[in-house]
Amino acid sequence: AYKKPPKFITNANIIPYAFMQNIKAKDYKEARKYLDDEFSLSLSNESLNAYFGNFTTISTPQLKTKPKTICLYYRNDKNEFYSQYFTFEFNNANKIINISKQRL
Secondary structure, eight states: OOOOOOOOOOOOOTTHHHHHHHHHTTTTHHGGGGGGHHHHOOOHHHHHHHHSSSOOEHHHHHHHHTTTTTEEEOOOTTSSSEEEEEEEEEESSOOOOEEEEEOO
């Protein structure tokens, strides 16, 4: 058993990756620690899961994107991979206040 609690990330450039790792692990309690309280209250675990879907990999964008953007990879029913980009917005306390899908 792991004796230390996970380290809480405070760098806004790293937070999206930590948040998404928790979403992938379905650890919504830990993921919500990165969300602004008001934003967190407006989202259910089911809505978070539905918004991001069943992604396979979290990656840094390989294309020029806005700052604080991550890339999620998905596998379709034909066993082909595709990606979607998500940009994170933060308040002054480095808490996530919005997440939007990006069109490239």
